[in-house]
Each structure stands twice: as structure tokens, then as C-alpha cells.
Amino acid sequence: MRVHRYKLFLLFFIQAFYSFSQTNQDSILEKTKENEDYIFNTQNIINQNPANKLYARKHNLTQLKTSLVNEKNDYYLKQKGKDLKRWSVSVFTDQNLNNTTQVWGKANYEQGTRKSVQWNETSDYEKIYPYVVADSVGGDIQFEHYSFSGGYAKKISSFTLGLEGHYHAKMEYRRVDPRPKNISTDINFVLGLNKSIHEKWTIGVKGNIEKYTQKHHLSFHSNQGFPQVYTMTGLGNYNALLSGKPREAYYEGWTYGAGIQAFENKKRDWYIDLGIKTFLADKVMPEFTNLKSSEIKQNYLYTNIAKMYKATNFDWGLFLNASKLSRKGIESLFTNDISSNFTTLGKLERYKNEVNNIKINGIFIFDNLRNKHSFSPQILISQEHETYSYPFSEIKLGSVNYGINYQWFHTLKNNSFFILDTEISAKNLYEKKATFTSVRNEAILEMLMNNFQFQSANNINASLAFSYHFKVPILDMMFVNIRANYVDFNPHHNFSFNSSIGITF
Amino acid sequence: MPRKYIIKTCLFIVFLFNFYSCSDDENYIKEQFTNFTFTFDASQNLEVDQYKTLKIKLTELNSGLTNEYDVNNNNTINLNLAIGTYDLTVNGIVTQNNNGNTTEINVSGLETSFNINGTTNSKTINLFINTSLNDLVIEEIFFTGSKTPEGQMYFGDQYFKITNNSDREIFADGLLIIQTAFMTVDKQDIRPNIFNEALSAGAIILLPGDGNTYPIPAGESIIIAEDAINHKEFNPLSIDLSNADFQIFKEDSDDIDNPEVPKVINVYDKWVIHTQGYYAYALARIPDNITNENLILQNEYRYEYDFIFGGTVYPMDGYAVKIPNEWVIDAVNLSVQSIYQWLVTSPILDMGWTSVTQFDGDENRFGKSVRRKIIGQTSNGKNLLKDTNNSTQDFDAGVKPSLFN
Numbered sequence: 001m002r003v004h005r006y007k008l009f010l011l012f013f014i015q016a017f018y019s020f021s022q023t024n025q026d027s028i029l030e031k032t033k034e035n036e037d038y039i040f041n042t043q044n045i046i047n048q049n050p051a052n053k054l055y056a057r058k059h060n061l062t063q064l065k066t067s068l069v070n071e072k073n074d075y076y077l078k079q080k081g082k083d084l085k086r087w088s089v090s091v092f093t094d095q096n097l098n099n100t101t102q103v104w105g106k107a108n109y110e111q112g113t114r115k116s117v118q119w120n121e122t123s124d125y126e127k128i129y130p131y132v133v134a135d136s137v138g139g140d141i142q143f144e145h146y147s148f149s150g151g152y153a154k155k156i157s158s159f160t161l162g163l164e165g166h167y168h169a170k171m172e173y174r175r176v177d178p179r180p181k182n183i184s185t186d187i188n189f190v191l192g193l194n195k196s197i198h199e200k201w202t203i204g205v206k207g208n209i210e211k212y213t214q215k216h217h218l219s220f221h222s223n224q225g226f227p228q229v230y231t232m233t234g235l236g237n238y239n240a241l242l243s244g245k246p247r248e249a250y251y252e253g254w255t256y257g258a259g260i261q262a263f264e265n266k267k268r269d270w271y272i273d274l275g276i277k278t279f280l281a282d283k284v285m286p287e288f289t290n291l292k293s294s295e296i297k298q299n300y301l302y303t304n305i306a307k308m309y310k311a312t313n314f315d316w317g318l319f320l321n322a323s324k325l326s327r328k329g330i331e332s333l334f335t336n337d338i339s340s341n342f343t344t345l346g347k348l349e350r351y352k353n354e355v356n357n358i359k360i361n362g363i364f365i366f367d368n369l370r371n372k373h374s375f376s377p378q379i380l381i382s383q384e385h386e387t388y389s390y391p392f393s394e395i396k397l398g399s400v401n402y403g404i405n406y407q408w409f410h411t412l413k414n415n416s417f418f419i420l421d422t423e424i425s426a427k428n429l430y431e432k433k434a435t436f437t438s439v440r441n442e443a444i445l446e447m448l449m450n451n452f453q454f455q456s457a458n459n460i461n462a463s464l465a466f467s468y469h470f471k472v473p474i475l476d477m478m479f480v481n482i483r484a485n486y487v488d489f490n491p492h493h494n495f496s497f498n499s500s501i502g503i504t505f
Numbered sequence: 506m507p508r509k510y511i512i513k514t515c516l517f518i519v520f521l522f523n524f525y526s527c528s529d530d531e532n533y534i535k536e537q538f539t540n541f542t543f544t545f546d547a548s549q550n551l552e553v554d555q556y557k558t559l560k561i562k563l564t565e566l567n568s569g570l571t572n573e574y575d576v577n578n579n580n581t582i583n584l585n586l587a588i589g590t591y592d593l594t595v596n597g598i599v600t601q602n603n604n605g606n607t608t609e610i611n612v613s614g615l616e617t618s619f620n621i622n623g624t625t626n627s628k629t630i631n632l633f634i635n636t637s638l639n640d641l642v643i644e645e646i647f648f649t650g651s652k653t654p655e656g657q658m659y660f661g662d663q664y665f666k667i668t669n670n671s672d673r674e675i676f677a678d679g680l681l682i683i684q685t686a687f688m689t690v691d692k693q694d695i696r697p698n699i700f701n702e703a704l705s706a707g708a709i710i711l712l713p714g715d716g717n718t719y720p721i722p723a724g725e726s727i728i729i730a731e732d733a734i735n736h737k738e739f740n741p742l743s744i745d746l747s748n749a750d751f752q753i754f755k756e757d758s759d760d761i762d763n764p765e766v767p768k769v770i771n772v773y774d775k776w777v778i779h780t781q782g783y784y785a786y787a788l789a790r791i792p793d794n795i796t797n798e799n800l801i802l803q804n805e806y807r808y809e810y811d812f813i814f815g816g817t818v819y820p821m822d823g824y825a826v827k828i829p830n831e832w833v834i835d836a837v838n839l840s841v842q843s844i845y846q847w848l849v850t851s852p853i854l855d856m857g858w859t860s861v862t863q864f865d866g867d868e869n870r871f872g873k874s875v876r877r878k879i880i881g882q883t884s885n886g887k888n889l890l891k892d893t894n895n896s897t898q899d900f901d902a903g904v905k906p907s908l909f910n
Contacts, residue, residue, distance in 0.1 A: 220866065223658070224656075224657075224658055224868050224871075225867055225868030225869075225870070226865075226866040226868070227864070227866075228863065228864030228865075228867070229864075238569075239567050239568070240567060240568065240569030241566050241567050241590075243843055243864075244841075244843045244844040244865050245844060245865055289813070289814075333567045333588060333589055333590070334590065335566075335618060335620050336566065336590070336618065336692060336846060337618075337692075338692050338694050338811075339690075339692045339693065339846060340812060340813045340814055345589070345590060345620055346537075346588050346622055348535070348536060348588065349535050349536075389536045390568075390587050391568070440569055
């Protein structure tokens with residue numbers, strides 16, 4: 001299987017070089033600058049509709065990149081792990097074949113280790129929470145991820161039709177007890193359509209459908225014993241009947257989404273993006289006749305609005321992002337007539353998580369021949385309310401995060417350029433409340449308290465990034481990129497370092 | 506023109522949103538509580554003058570949540586209960602009027618795996634008289650084995666400690682020690698279910714003697730060892746069992762024999778002590794007119810049950826030996842905390858269970874035992890052990906074995 005995926009990756013890589021050989025003679029400097037441009041990357045949000053990818057980029061681009069990420073965290077969510085080491089290689093291309101056709105594709109491979117993952121032996125925590133399989137021991141998790149995506153947009157009359165597909169496969173495992181082996185896949189298709197109105201602005205719609213699966217298996221090699229395995233149901237609760245002996249779980253989910261976008265045709269100096277995504281997933285226990293133990297129903301509503309202005313000496317703009325996530329967890333209750341046969345007594349909506357975010361940021365850009373300075377102040381207001389109805393437990397958080405980003409984009413005389421990017425922000429909790437009742441296990445209570453301390457901690461975040469893009473013979477434009485990020489929780493701190501090197505052509 | 510497009514597109518989004526909402530089958534409910542009435546009835550077994558005190562323990566099996574309630578001078582209680590599957594145990598005192606004299610009688614009751622989901626709102630729990638026989642009791646079971654200094658498992662040093670909890674001398678001769686056929690961690694719909702009349706024995710050993718060979722003075726104990734040797738020679742962290750009173754010896758195996766220690770008699774099947782405590786153990790005496798052979802021949806018990814796996818039903822059967830409940834003088838259900846499923850004895854013999862192992866495979870179980878609680882001392886200064894026929898209450902779970910002192 002792994003060999004097969006490497007072949008696919010190689011094939012994509014060869015295809016990317018082929019497209020490079022076919023590309024027109026765009027200025028390598030211009031295309032690289034465009035790719036790194038702050039505004040361009042912000043506008044990318046509306047390109048989740050594949051139809052909108054046509055004309056989004058002025059220059060064709062192919063990029064090959066390898067990255068190393070190293071995180072050391074004092075404060076973290078137990079289920080996601082403490083430290084992270086990850087190596088990845090990716091190749092990406094976006095090509096305008098003619099005035100009416102755009103194709104793009106990406107392949108990515110990464111491997112690494114998440115250290116000290118506890119109370120979660122399953123993968124994709126963000127997708128399946130709170131219904132993870134857990135134990136108190138945990139440990140380091142090795143992972144390998146593969147992803148491939150590709151798309152096509154074609155203009156027909158005043159309409160543009162776009163189609164994009166993604167495939168993402170993950171294998172995560174541990175080689176010491178407890179030994180989870182998780183294989184998960186995502187297959188996602190996005191269909192988009194837009195129409196140009198009076199050649200001035202465009203309105204687009206998109207719909208997407210995604211199938212998610214995860215197969216979880218847990219084993220132990222020790223002949224002396226092993227830790228208790230829990231079927232978690234949210235905020236430290238677990239189903240006692242399903243905990244203990246089960247060693248397998250299967251998750252299957254579908255995501256349905258729809259969105260609408262409107263934007264100015266040429267510069268895209270304003271846009272509106274609205275959408276909804278619904279995620280429905282089931283967890284079943286294969287050892288109990290595929291017993292459905294829980295369900296997730298999640299709705300995610302989002303909007304992104306932006307307007308940019310051009311003044312005499314500088315450009316400026318305003319961006320608004322708002323989102324509302326509502327997640328319900330429905331668990332089945334059982335009666336155990338006999339050990340190997342559980343009868344479902346009923347289904348109860350016991351878990352709920354609501355997250356509301358609103359972010360406003362401005363951008364001020366001072367641009368001259370060789371220097372571009374961008375300042376972006378921002379404020380993010382976030383509210384989260386997580387509840388479990390019986391026994392009642394809740395976490396309520398409200399925070400304001402404000403900060404400023406500064407970017408210096410400098411073009412050198414030899415047509416190389418560098419980008420210095422720095423950001424500082426502070427997160428202040430104006431509300432934090434936790435209630436945990438009837439937690440039956442001290443280790444679980446400790447986990448809940450540790451997680452809450454992390455979630456409710458004020459912090460100051462500082463980051464510094466430097467990337468240098470330079471011309472080299474044959475390979476054209478190379479780049480190196482380093483980024484350091486420091487989060488101060490006083491007295492704890494998290495630190496991450498990210499470095500990458502790549503070629504743009 | 507643009508406005509028309511916007512309206513159309515917005516209508517499309519609204520349609521999709523409604524479609525998602527309608528596609529949600531909503532075949533689930535929000536939290537639901539049922540006002541439930543329990544009535545406790547001891548009238549089948551005695552004429553009750555007054556229900557003095559009742560202590561009720563209610564456990565919902567999915568959440569594992571346990572709540573306790575006290576009822577005084579009444580035999581009913583109304584509770585607002587969440588949907589679920591429950592186990593209920595009740596212990597209490599009722600009074601009986603005998604010609605003007607009021608006598609207090611201990612009663613108990615048990616109801617397992619009953620559902621509360623709004624369809625019914627009342628239940629009657631029968632109470633039975635809680636008698637202590639003032640006889641031999643299982644004081645301690647050390648079933649887990651120990652660990653070596655290198656962290657390896659060590660077995661063979663398990664033992665049973667049987668104590669005379671009366672004020673008279675009792676002979677151990679002819680005492681049956683029984684391991685049940687069924688496991689407390691594996692619930693099955695057994696047909697026929699004989700729990701109310703007999704104990705289902707999966708393995709039986711018998712203490713030798715002619716009836717006057719092995720006296721146990723009041724308050725004294727005997728040790729029945731898995732291997733009656735000095736285990737310290739092999740594992741410094743173990744114990745010396747070379748002075749045990751009896752040894753379990755399997756004739757057809759390459760078992761260790763200490764010629765200085767009397768062997769128990771293997772009556773039925775091979776005696777293997779489960780190191781996590783999946784079974785119940787009992788002491789019994791057979792009537793004088795029944796030989797060991799006849800015990801097996803006359804009390805053979807064939808049972809059937811359905812094993813369901815992957816939706817397929819596999820008919821299963823098995824054999825055990827019926828030990829009438831009247832013959833049983835003490836019983837202890839052992840289990841594993843996280844995977845306990847049912848009692849494999851009649852609740853009249855034991856309406857609780859005790860354990861060392863917190864969860865299946867618990868590595869912390871080694872070197873721990875279950876020991877009966879001491880509630881006082883007899884007139885001759887011996888320990889008086891708690892014996893309410895409820896192992897949950899009568900035993901200290903997961904404690905240091907007495908011979909490790």
C-alpha cells in the first residue's frame with residue numbers, strides 16, 4: 001500500500017515538472033511575489049469554490065517544498081499530545097492553460113511523531129471528539145499522512161464551472177503498549193459554479209460532499225496486564241458497559257456543504273463569502289455486531305467579508321470573519337442482556353459544544369519600488385460553551401484576542417527578495433467557568449483540570465518568520481523559510497520552530 | 506439583474522439549509538427523567554411489623570453512576586431517575602412482633618439489569634432474610650499471584666484462608682470448596698437458570714478427613730495453598746506456604762507436591778484459580794449419605810445458552826454440578842471492577858461482589874487479596890468477621906494479603 005502511494009506521489013511530481021516545461025515565461029519574480037502576497041493569500045478563502053480559481057492567480061506557479069516542524073509545548077490539550085516532530089514534502093501546481101481553463105493539483109506526504117498523547121488512542125480528534133477511545137497511559141504516536149488533490153475550472157460563456165477532488169489518508173500507530181493502529185481516509189469533492197455579472201463582479205455557488213472513515217484497533221503485547229480502555233462520551237464521562245474489553249471502533253461520517261460568494265471581477269478588492277457545512281458521523285463497535293454507540297451532528301456556519309481601498313500612498317482594507325459551530329453528541333444507552341449482545345435502550349443527546357468566533361482585522365500597505373510594509377491589527381472575540389447534560393458538566397470560555405502583524409517585503413537588486421513577518425498578540429479570557437460533576441476516576445478528573453487550565457489560560461503569542469527567495473541556475477527560484485513561535489502562558493510556555501526549503505518555478 | 510441573482514442564490518442556500526435540517530431524523534431525545542416508585546416487600550418471608558431502615562444503592566450501568574438513598578419507617582421511595590439500565594441493592598432492618606416482643610431482622614434485596622425508560626414507573630423488590638450461619642467463612646482469597654523482583658509474574662503462591670467464625674470448634678473434614686461454572690464478567694442467558702435453588706459448580710475440591718481429623722478451634726483459620734512450598738526460594742517477594750494446612754494437587758499434571766502437607770481431594774474437574782478473579786467461590790457441606798461419586802452423578806447439570814457474535818446466534822451448552830443452596834455455608838463473588846456483569850450465585854448466598862482487579866488486565870493486581878472485614882472480637886479474643894452475605898460490604902478489596910505481613 002505504501003509503495004503504491006509513493007508511486008502516485010512520484011507520478012504527481014513528474015506531472016508537475018511536465019507542467020513546468022509547458023508553462024509560459026511568466027516572470028519568476030512576479031509569480032513568487034504574488035504567491036507570498038498577504039492580500040492574495042487572504043483572498044484565497046473564496047477560492048474554496050473551484051470555479052473561482054480561474055483568474056485568481058495572474059501567474060502560473062509550481063512549487064516543491066520540504067518542511068520540518070518541531071514543537072515543544074508545556075501547555076497542551078492531553079488528547080492532542082505534547083510535542084510534535086513532523087517532516088513533510090509537497091508539490092503544488094496551479095496552471096492557467098488558456099484564457100478559459102485552469103488546472104491545479106497538490107500532493108503531500110508527511111510523517112512524524114506526536115509525543116505524550118493521552119486519553120485518546122484514536123486519530124482525528126477534531127473530527128470525532130468527544131467519542132474517542134481512551135486510556136490513561138497513552139504515549140507517542142507515529143503518523144504518516146498522504147494527500148492528493150486536483151481541480152479543474154472551465155469558463156463557458158459567462159459561467160465558470162469548477163470541480164475539485166481531495167483524497168487524504170492517514171496511518172497512525174504506536175509500537176509499545178497500548179498499541180493503537182488507526183487508518184483514516186477522507187474523500188472530498190467540491191463542485192462550483194460562478195457567473196460573471198456585467199463583467200464587473202462575479203457571483204458563485206459551491207457544494208461539497210465528503211466521506212470520512214476511521215478504523216481503530218487497539219492491542220497489547222504485555223502478558224502481565226494493560227490499562228483500562230474507556231469509551232469516552234464527553235467531558236470525562238464514559239460508557240461503563242462499553243469500556244473494558246472492546247478493542248475496535250469504526251467511525252464513518254459524511255460532510256455536506258454549500259456556499260455562496262460574490263466578489264469584484266478583476267482585483268477581487270471586495271468579496272463576500274457565506275457557507276454552511278454539516279457533518280454527520282456514527283461510531284460503531286464492530287465487536288458488538290456493529291453496535292452504533294454514538295452519533296455526531298455538527299453544523300458550521302461561516303462568513304467572510306472583505307473590502308480593500310486604494311489611497312494615494314498606500315492601500316488599506318478591512319476583513320471580517322465570523323463563524324458559528326454547533327456540535328451535538330448523541331449517545332446510545334444499552335441494556336446488557338448477555339455479554340455478547342447489547343440491546344439499545346434509547347438515544348440521548350447529552351453532549352453539546354458551541355463555538356462562536358468573530359474576527360476583524362485591518363490591513364495597511366505601504367508599497368514602493370522595492371519595499372512593501374504591511375501592518376495588520378486584528379481582534380478576535382471567541383466564545384465556547386461545552387456541556388454534558390447528565391451528570392451535568394460544562395466548560396464555558398470567553399476570550400478576546402488582539403494583536404498586530406507586521407510584514408516587510410523587500411526586493412533586492414539581484415531580483416531576489418525576502419519577507420520578514422512578525423506578529424504579537426495577546427489572549428485574555430473574560431469568562432472561564434468549569435463544572436465537573438460525578439467524575440468517577442481521579443486520573444480523568446486530573447485530565448479535565450489540566451485541559452481546562454490550558455484552555456482558560458491567558459497568553460501572549462509572539463512569532464517571527466523570515467523567508468528568502470533567490471534565483472539559482474537551473475532550479476530558477478529557491479526559497480528558504482524559517483518561523484519561530486513562542487506562546488507565554490506564565491509560567492508555562494510553548495515553542496515551535498518551522499523551517500522549509502523549496503523551489504518555485 | 507444582479508439583485509435577481511443574489512435572491513436566487515440566497516434561496517438556493519436556504520433550500521440547502523432546510524434540506525439538511527429535514528434530513529436529520531431526530532430519532533433521539535434530550536435528557537429524560539422518570540418518576541419511579543420502588544416498593545420493598547419482605548412479606549413473602551416473614552410477617553413484618555415495621556420497615557425500620559432501608560439503605561438503597563442504585564447504579565446506572567451505562568454511566569456507572571451510583572446513588573445511595575435511605576428510607577426510614579417506610580417501604581417505598583419515589584425517585585426521579587434518568588433513562589438507563591440499573592442494578593439495585595438494598596439492605597435494611599425490619600421488625601417483627603412476636604407476642605409483644607419486637608425482634609429486629611436484617612433483610613436484603615437485589616434486582617439487576619432492569620430498564621428505566623419511561624414505559625413503566627414502579628417496581629416491587631422482594632426482600633429476603635439476611636442470615637449469618639455462625640460457621641466457617643472464607644476469610645481471605647489471595648488469587649492474583651505475585652511479582653518477582655524482575656517484574657515477572659509469579660504464580661503458585663495463591664491461597665484460601667478459611668476461618669471458624671463461630672464460638673465452637675468445627676471440623677474441616679469433608680468441606681467442599683467450589684469454584685463456580687459461570688464467570689461474573691460474562692453474562693449469559695442460561696437455560697435452565699437454577700441460581701435460586703443451587704450453585705453451579707465448575708470445579709470442586711474436598712478437604713480430606715474422617716470427620717474428626719482436622720479441627721478448627723473457634724476463631725482459628727486454615728490455609729489451603731495452591732502449592733504448599735516456600736515460594737521465597739523462587740521469588741523473594743513471595744511467601745512461605747510450606748506450613749499450609751492443605752495443598753491443592755492436580756494428579757494428572759506435573760504439579761508440585763509437599764509430602765508434609767495433606768492434599769485436597771479433587772472431586773470435579775480441574776481446579777485452576779483465575780488470577781483476575783472471574784469466578785465466585787463457596788464453601789459447602791454435603792449430607793453424610795452422599796458420596797463424592799454420587800454428588801456428581803446425582804447433581805449433574807446440563808445448561809444451554811446462546812452465544813451471539815456478529816449477529817449470528819450460536820447455540821452452546823455445558824455441564825456443571827448443582828450444589829443446592831441449602832448446602833452452601835458461605836459464598837464470595839469475585840469480579841473485575843470495570844467489566845463486572847452479574848452475580849453467579851443466588852443473592853441469598855451473596856448479594857455483592859468483591860475484587861482486586863480494577864479493570865481487565867490490571868497490572869496492579871499482583872500481590873493483593875480480598876479479606877473479610879473484622880467487626881470485633883469474640884470473648885476469647887479472636888477476631889469476629891463480618892458476614893452479611895454481601896461481599897461488597899463484607900470484604901476489603903485489593904488489600905495486602907495477611908500472609909505477606
